[in-house]
Amino acid sequence: MLEEIIIAGFGGQGVMSMGQLLAYAGMLEGKGVSWLPSYGPEQRGGTANCAVVISDEPVGSPLVTMPSTAIVLNNPSFDKFEPKVRPGGLLIINSSLVVRNSDRKDLKIIELTATDVANDLGNARVANMILLGAFLEQTKIVTEDSVIESLKKVLSEDKHHLLDINKQALKKGASLVKVAIS
Amino acid sequence: MGKVLMKGNEVIAEAAVHVGCKYFFGYPITPQSELVAYMARRLPEVGGIFLQAESEIAAINMVYGAASTGVRVMTSSSSPGFSLKQEGISYLVGAELPAVICNIVRGGPGLGNIQPAQSDYFQVTKGGGHGDYNIPVLAPASLQEIVELTEAAFDIADRYRTPVILMGDGMLGQMMEPVEFKERSEQEKTEKAWATTGTRGDGGPRIITSLELDAEGLEKRNWSLQQKFALIKENEVRYESYQTEDADYIMVAFGTVARITMNAINKARKNGIKVGLIRPISLWPFPEKPFIETRDQVKAYISVEMSAGQMIEDVRLAVNGHAPVDFYGRTGGVVPTQEEIYEKIITIAGGVSV
Numbered sequence: 001m002l003e004e005i006i007i008a009g010f011g012g013q014g015v016m017s018m019g020q021l022l023a024y025a026g027m028l029e030g031k032g033v034s035w036l037p038s039y040g041p042e043q044r045g046g047t048a049n050c051a052v053v054i055s056d057e058p059v060g061s062p063l064v065t066m067p068s069t070a071i072v073l074n075n076p077s078f079d080k081f082e083p084k085v086r087p088g089g090l091l092i093i094n095s096s097l098v099v100r101n102s103d104r105k106d107l108k109i110i111e112l113t114a115t116d117v118a119n120d121l122g123n124a125r126v127a128n129m130i131l132l133g134a135f136l137e138q139t140k141i142v143t144e145d146s147v148i149e150s151l152k153k154v155l156s157e158d159k160h161h162l163l164d165i166n167k168q169a170l171k172k173g174a175s176l177v178k179v180a181i182s
Numbered sequence: 183m184g185k186v187l188m189k190g191n192e193v194i195a196e197a198a199v200h201v202g203c204k205y206f207f208g209y210p211i212t213p214q215s216e217l218v219a220y221m222a223r224r225l226p227e228v229g230g231i232f233l234q235a236e237s238e239i240a241a242i243n244m245v246y247g248a249a250s251t252g253v254r255v256m257t258s259s260s261s262p263g264f265s266l267k268q269e270g271i272s273y274l275v276g277a278e279l280p281a282v283i284c285n286i287v288r289g290g291p292g293l294g295n296i297q298p299a300q301s302d303y304f305q306v307t308k309g310g311g312h313g314d315y316n317i318p319v320l321a322p323a324s325l326q327e328i329v330e331l332t333e334a335a336f337d338i339a340d341r342y343r344t345p346v347i348l349m350g351d352g353m354l355g356q357m358m359e360p361v362e363f364k365e366r367s368e369q370e371k372t373e374k375a376w377a378t379t380g381t382r383g384d385g386g387p388r389i390i391t392s393l394e395l396d397a398e399g400l401e402k403r404n405w406s407l408q409q410k411f412a413l414i415k416e417n418e419v420r421y422e423s424y425q426t427e428d429a430d431y432i433m434v435a436f437g438t439v440a441r442i443t444m445n446a447i448n449k450a451r452k453n454g455i456k457v458g459l460i461r462p463i464s465l466w467p468f469p470e471k472p473f474i475e476t477r478d479q480v481k482a483y484i485s486v487e488m489s490a491g492q493m494i495e496d497v498r499l500a501v502n503g504h505a506p507v508d509f510y511g512r513t514g515g516v517v518p519t520q521e522e523i524y525e526k527i528i529t530i531a532g533g534v535s536v
Contacts, residue, residue, distance in 0.1 A: 020358065024187050027360040035187070035358040039213060040296065058324075061442040062357050065519040 001031075001056045003141050004064040006081055008049035009073025009094070014128035017154065018071070019050035021132065024150035025142040026054040034062035047076045054141055069139065071131050072098060073114075090138060092131055110134055112176055118169060123162075126169035133173025144170055185360040190350060191216035193325045193361050194284055195224060197332035198256050200363050203282070204230030205255040207244035209237060211263045212296040213352035214286035218258065238263040242270030242283070249279035250390040252377030254336055258284035260352070261302055262293055271345055272311030275407070276392025278376075280339035282332070284348040286355040289515030297515025298352035300437060303492035306347050307466040314404055316411050318418055319347045319465040321436045325359035331463070333366065338418055340372035342410055349465065351488060353438045353517065414467060421469035422461040425451065426476055429458035431531060434497050435486040436462045439518065443486050446523035455531045465493070473500035480505050482530055486523055487511040 005022065009015045019035050026033035032055040038048060051064035069090040070081040078098045085091050087106040096115035112134055118127040136144055151166055188196070195217045198206075206221040218234070225232040235241035241257045248255040259267060264285040274281055287302045289295040306319045318338050320331040328350070335346040378388045394400040424444060426432055435443040440461040450457045460472045460483075473483075483501055485494040490513045498507050510526040512518045 020187070023358060027185055027187055033187075033360060036353065037356055039352070039356050059359070059441075060448070061445040061520055062353070062359075062438070063442055063517055063519065065521060 001054075001141075003052075003054045003069065003139065004067050005052045005054070005069045005071070005135075006049055006064055006067040006084075007052070007071045007073075008047065008077030008081055009128075011046050011048045013073045014125065015048055015071075015073060016050050018128045018132050019052045021147055021150050021154060022052045022054065022142065024154060025146035026052075028146045028149055029142055031055060031142075032058045034059040036062045036064075047074070047080075049077065049081075069135065071135060073128070073131070074098060075100060078102075090135075092135055092138075094127060094131060096127070108138075110138065110177060112173065114173070117172060117176070121165065121168055121172065123165050123169075126165055129166050129169035130173035130176070133170035134177040135173075136170070137174035137177040144174070185362045187358050187360055188325065189216050189356060189358050190325050190328060191286065191355040192220045193328045194258070194332055194348065194350075194355075195220035196363065197329045198254075198282065198336070199224055199228055199230075200329075201254070201333045201336045201366070203254040203256050203336060204228060205245075205248045205253055206230070206232050206257065207235050207241040207248070207255070208257050209235050209241050209259065209263060211238075211260045213288055213298070213355045214258055214260045214284065216355070217284065217286070238266035239270065242267040242274075245281050245283075246270060246274055246277070246279060249274065249281045250277070250378050252374035252379065254280075254282075254340075256282045256284065258286070260286045260288045260296075261290050261299070262288075264302065265305070268305075268311035270311075271317070272313050272315065273392050274345040275311075275315040275317065276313065277390050278343040278407075279345065279390065280336075280343050281345045282335045282339055282348060283345055284350075287349065287351045289513070295515045296352065298354075298438070298517055299488050299513065299515055300349075300351055300439065301489035301492065301513060302349070303465065303487070303489060306349055307468070307496070315407065316414075316466050317345055317347050318342075318414055318467070319349055320420070321349045321463060321465050322354065323437050323440050323461065323463075325354075325357070325361045327463075328354070329361055329363060338414075340374070342414055343376070344410070344414070349437070351437055351439075352515075418464055419467045419469045419471070420463035421472055422459075422463060423472050424459040424461065426458035426460060426472065428456050429476070429479075430456040430481045431458075431527065432476060432480050432483050433457060433459045433486055433523075433527070434462070434483055434493065435459065436465060436493065439486055439488055442518060442520050443523050445520040446527060449520070449524050450527045450531070455527060457527055457531070462493070462496075468496045468500065470500040473497070477501050477504035482506045482508055484508045484510060484526060484530060486518060486526075488517060489513050
């Protein structure tokens with residue numbers, strides 16, 4: 001098993017945290033993991049992305065150029081990474097903000113209005129967790145339990161009241177994918 | 183302590199603390215600022231001192247002062263800041279002071295950018311400052327290896343009374359991987375009888391200096407330094423060979439680039455091309471042995487670097503005309519992709535002469 005994931009969006013949408021959660025969860029499950037952020041003269045509102053590799057073997061290259069999965073949270077990220085997903089790969093789109101349509105026929109594409117759903121849950125900032133939940137449901141790459149365990153470690157104590165809404169968002173994302181598939 | 187997920191820069195800092203470094207003098211610069219920030223938080227917890235200097239030049243001279251007292255001390259920077267430290271590094275060599283200096287390399291020359299690069303290879307391996315000298319340079323490829331090599335860097339520094347450089351690129355500094363800090367089985371303790379810790383009627387004053395006005399005296403000191411460098415060359419060479427036994431082609435790469443290259447090698451192997459990798463871990467002393475052992479069997483070596491071609495000169499010296507040496511590199515902060523490197527392997531293996 002080798003998953004090479006790119007998660008991209010605006011700074012502040014939680015794309016870096018999504019990647020770290022995945023990497024952390026993979027580590028808890030004894031898998032080889034790496035997390036590599038795009039870094040540059042970036043700022044809030046600019047685009048940001050990270051590459052996560054999860055593997056049964058120790059990770060070779062942490063640099064991902066042709067991802068097996070891309071999760072895109074805004075238009076510039078769609079434009080940049082939609083063409084790069086490898087044939088047969090997975091593209092997860094936050095269609096609340098992405099107005100583009102992919103005409104690639106060689107990908108599995110999941111579109112979720114994550115920002116709207118997050119607003120319905122009462123916190124726009126968990127849109128990332130909805131998409132992460134969808135990704136986990138689709139790929140089963142790590143278990144939801146491991147991600148929740150990671151959340152407890154990644155969130156500082158004073159943020160632990162946010163655990164519940166994050167869990168809800170993960171489950172919501174997973175259930176939306178089940179509906180989308182059936 | 184189990185595995186933890188940390189950033190490369192933080193791993194360097196924690197590994198240094200783990201091995202008894204209690205003093206850090208530095209100045210922040212992307213992409214290594216997390217190292218400085220980590221030390222600022224961590225060192226007071228272990229009774230050490232973190233000091234943000236007014237400049238990189240001040241920081242390296244503070245390292246000189248602390249090292250003179252025999253403590254384990256470190257500074258870190260990235261390319262432009264590392265250039266500023268060169269005068270101080272030359273002084274450390276001249277005064278034979280142990281210290282660890284970390285360079286998380288970014289795109290140059292000049293102010294360049296903040297993206298990953300390896301284009302300080304010449305600077306770290308060929309001297310960098312003035313005078314006849316070399317410094318041991320260690321180049322980790324993974325975060326777990328950072329732990330191992332940071333510890334080794336301090337040991338080598340004490341053992342030979344020399345500064346040691348730990349070199350990574352921006353990618354290594356910024357990425358996260360699981361690491362484990364294991365209890366060290368044997369802590370190396372070096373007696374530092376030379377340290378200037380104040381006289382207590384136990385002998386005359388000790389002097390730490392790189393100044394020697396008498397030419398013959400300085401030449402003598404230089405020959406003694408050269409003997410030390412020869413000893414380091416004999417004892418401190420580190421490298422990894424990957425699938426070189428039956429290889430027709432051998433890639434040469436260090437640090438993160440070696441990992442990207444390994445992916446390309448694995449793909450090429452699947453397609454029946456016999457290709458391997460030599461990964462220098464010590465950049466100085468450069469590992470000559472794996473080249474001497476293979477150079478009469480392989481069809482070509484290919485040096486892959488995040489520079490316009492620097493390590494390739496050491497590869498050529500080690501191969502010494504026994505086989506062609508080719509190059510693939512990206513520079514200015516661009517990271518070579520495994521696809522590009524694979525293409526290069528195919529081109530070379532396809533019979534294109536070099």
